[in-house]
Amino acid sequence: MISEKLSKVIRDVPDFPKPGILFKDITPVLANPALSAEVSQTFFDYWSTRNVEGVVGIESRGFIYGLQLAQQLGVPFIPVRKAGKLPYETIKHSYDLEYGSAEIEIHVDAISKGQRVLIHDDLLATGGTARAAAELIQKIGGEVVGYSFLVELSFLKGQERLKGSGEVHSLVTF
Secondary structure (H helix, E strand, O other), X not given: OHHHHHHHHXXXXXXXXXXXXXXXXXXXHHOOHHHHHHHHHHHHHHHOOOOOOEEEEEOXXXXXXXXXXXXXXXXXXXXXXXXXXXXXXXXXXXXXXXXXXEEEEEEOOOOOOOOEXXXXXXXXXXXXXXXXXXXXXXXXXXXXXXXXXXXXXXXXOHHHHHOOOOEEEEEEEO
């Protein structure tokens, strides 16, 4: 089962990016081509029947499997980035993280009115970043189909923050 394989290779890095945080490092997954391909296929198998019309990847680790998933689904990949990183006209949204605050942005023309999009990131913690991405998508007229994560930290209750705004699918939960 994919969740068991992932839980064996994802490593814990204590006190990163600041003291008290236990970081879940997915780089060992990326270093394993067979496992990484299985991750991509598992995401595709799950989302391929859900009428996804675009995949929003959250900077930066959400770009890794988000782009692959968009390509497999045959739909556009839409980047959501930290403020000041996109070159064209954007809208921004500020939000709180589990260890600070941040601001993300999306191009104003990235999503068509009514377009059904999936939000993808590597990790669901408190849900703040994913919720902020959903707010951006809704502001420009898109519809959030769901959320896709490699890792979920269930003790931080991120799913509660996303409740009612789309289906949540994670490959491994800690």
